Amino acid sequence: MNWLPPNGELHGITMDAMLRWNLAAVFWMFILAQILLVVALLRRKPATDKRTKASSRRAFLFAWLLPLLAISGLYARMAISSRRLWAARREAPASSRPVEVEVTGVQFQWYFRYPGADGIFGTTRAALVNAPAGNPLGLDPRDPHSRDDIVSSLLVLPVEQTVEIRLHSRDVIHGFFIPGMRLKQDAIPGMTAQVRFTPVVTGEYPILCSQVCGLGHARMQAHLRVVSQREYRDWLAVREHARLAAESPGPGESQP
Amino acid sequence: MPATFTRHQAETERKDPGFGGKPPLDRRPTGGGGGDDNWDSRPSGRRGPRELLIRYRLGVFSGLAGDFVFFAVLVSAFFVRQTAGHIDASENYVSDWHPLSVPPILWINTAILLLSSVTMETARRQLFHEIDIMEEWLGLGRPAVRRAAPWLIATILLGCLFLAGQWIAWQQLAQQGLFFSTNPNSHFFYLVTGTHGFHLLLGLGALLFALIAMFRLKRVEMRQIAIDCTAWYWHAMGLFWIFIFALLTIQ
């Protein structure tokens, strides 16, 4: 019985192990407690009620204080182990040059923008947003940096390379959720969230929206495709090419 | 000028500071010692005049605690909003927060409000003036009420003056072209002064009610309650105003 979806992320392995450990600990505590409840319900003999002071103090110690200390110890252990993983995933500075992708949530779609050859994201302006005309993000054609930006509705990433996501939303709060990468981050309009992850297994992974964002919330989904480094470069190159070819008639266009 | 702070000898003997910290002579004369004159051993609700007063005071304090949190949220919204700027494309820090210089009349208003707190407190203390209350208690007249009324009326007038001052301040801002929706700071200014003004309006209503109540209520302790609770509310509004005003001027 494995309910978690297949994991494809570096820290996901640790997270899965931690989650399993937590679930097991809690599950057995649950079972133990329920057994105690049932036993108490079925027990017919009254407990001896006349106890001496000393023995009741000992009983208190064994039946209350020690278990409480043990449980508190368990919570402390949870705090420490989760702290390590959280620090590794969220607080550590980016190691090498990561792949940078800008993710924008829009009712009810995800758009992924790659900075292109120059490695710099061009400016966008809300007033220029025009999805039917092929500019869903409002790229500013006057900015040279945005000339080569690639906008896609498919997220393609190279395997074994850290990805840095810059998360935006343009309208309401969305939740960027890739179960297979054990990653979730809210996209809050007006803010940029930065999250990092490292895919280690190639394959296809669904991307979901985890914050209720309107009537299309349940179908606000996209694909993540983790491919080898070479395939990734090829994919980018094809896109780049198409982008530059489309450039000549008029700027600000891209294919979804 | 009534002799507000002159104390009667009996008061001095009882070490009563005269501001309501101690009950008026709580024990109704039982005439001859007999009977259960220990209020504390009676069922709740019959423990003498001070019991109700304390109840109402606690109620007002609890409500004011909630109100304080309410204002605290508005203020925290202010701070969040104030620090919300962003770095634009050319790496400049842009903020739409234009500090607003508060109209000078607010200083006068503040002084008026503080003064009104003083008059209110004076009015309140009249109703805890031991000797006068004793007379009212025994039904010999209403000296405490008669002394408190002018102070209460003064408070009402000062309160109206304050609200009028706030109105003028709004007018002045409007003349400078700062309307509610001009910029986020003016939003905040109007919102918070408006909310506070609304509270004061309620307070004025309570004051008027207390003024009428003083003359019409039959039971002395109810008269005390009407004034006492209004006074605490009024003081709290003064206190909130000082916080708000400090915030608006310092920002």
Place this chain on the structure above:
Amino acid sequence: MNTKVGRFQLFTTDHRRIAVRYLVLGLVAVVIGTLLSLVMRIHRVWPAVAFPFYGTLRPEDYLAVVTMHGTLMVFFVLTVVPQSAFPNLVLPGQIGAEQMAFPRLNAAAFWVTTASLVVLLAAFFAPQGAPISGWTSYPPLSAIAAAGPGQGTGMDLWLWSIALFCLAAIASSTNLLVTIVACRCRGMSWGRLPLTVWSWLVSSALTVLAFSVLLAAAALLLADRHLGTSYFLPSGEVVNGLVMRSGKGSPMLWLHLFWFFGHPEVYISILPGMGLASSLLANFTRRPVPGYRLMVGATILIGVLGLGVWGHHIFVSGMNPYAGTAFGLTTLAIAVPSSAEVLTWIGMLFRGRLQPTTPMLFALGFLSFFIAGGLTGPILAQPALDSYLHNTFFVVAHFHLVMAMAGVFSVFAGIYYWYPLLTGRRMNERLGQVHFWVSLVAAYGTFFPMHLAGLAGEPRHYAQLSGPVASFANLIPVERGITFSALLLATAQIVFLINVAWSARRGSPAGENPWRATTLEWSPFPHPIARGQAYSYGGSAERDFSPQWQETGAGPVFEGLKKAPSPSD
């Protein structure tokens, strides 16, 4: 003690009648809320089903149903019943007061609550239907009418309803606070208060603070919607192809304000149940509560710490990761006093002979669910794990077990236990047992498998189980099981309703003190004096308990009188 509810009076200030009205209000809300939950459950597994009077659900209808279900259940069931109905019913009795401190304020609070419910239900009939942004109503979805159907008039009605509810809750809790502090009878010192009263003291204090925050947040949101401010609206919003007015507010502000309210709110809804469980466990094992002071301390600690953990709902919102760690720590810290209470309860079960009456069974059920749902709390409290589990059905499972089921079971326990106070009769035991066992099994059947759906990554608020890329089709058998179980769970409640109605006339007469309880609400005298501890059971063989209103043979009876509350000093 027979105080039947007599002639109808519209604006009664009698606390018991107000309690009955609150119960009726809660019942109306719970019936609607339950029907809505069944609509959700059915839609999830048979999306094509046409509902009578409506037809098939559109995705936005599903979201509206979720929102209204959550709002009704959290506010109008689990706040109103444990925090308004029960204290009105028994609190004055338990502390020996004749009335609430402010009877008229109390009545007014009830009517404002009713108005609030009416306004909320009116949202169903708003032009585009009820709001769809969930009971948490995150902006900008909740701040911009164009952001979705139901976010216009429906959302406005929701906000006004919540604002009214806040006012009523603050008024009613102020009343409770003052009653507890200033209206206790002679001899009722702090150390003799029943644990239910301590719980109400703490939850009322929380209510006054938390609901004031919600009220202010709702006011700011209304200002954003109608006055053109932008506390929650960032710049550069594009909604439905329209560039919205530019403000530089932040939705984060709402997230913090809402959860600063929201977390204390969940404790407001469970603390009374915890106090009641302690009382019932003591009464039906005929043993005093061990560590009374520890229990009081734990209750207060939960209340105080509860004000500092709100961040655990927004670990992945873009809050500073260090803040995430800090909130995770405070959350794990708050689990300690809860665990201490659980251990005390389990210990109590083994100290005497347990009497499996219906109220006791429901108290045990409360315990069972509180443990089952509570234990997943520490898992969610770890940011590293929550960043996977957040807003999945794992969370839905957590809070339905710990809030919905534990909370509702404590409500049932209270109703079975205090029913004789209202009608002079007991509820039928056999029906009660049937109700308990079917509900227990069906509730686990409903909410336990939700953990699995959550682990599989299924998010909340999904109208369909299949989307363009990800489909949770393999979960359909589980989902179907959940739905059947939920139908059974709801059906079991009919037994309860029948029992309530039937027992009012035909139940066995209860007599003065049917549960042989010690607390003062069962006192036969009109003006009781508290002469002993709240829970003194297990004295001698022939008298196994000494009620608080009776003089005990042993010990100085009036020892407590010196510490009597004397409101005049």
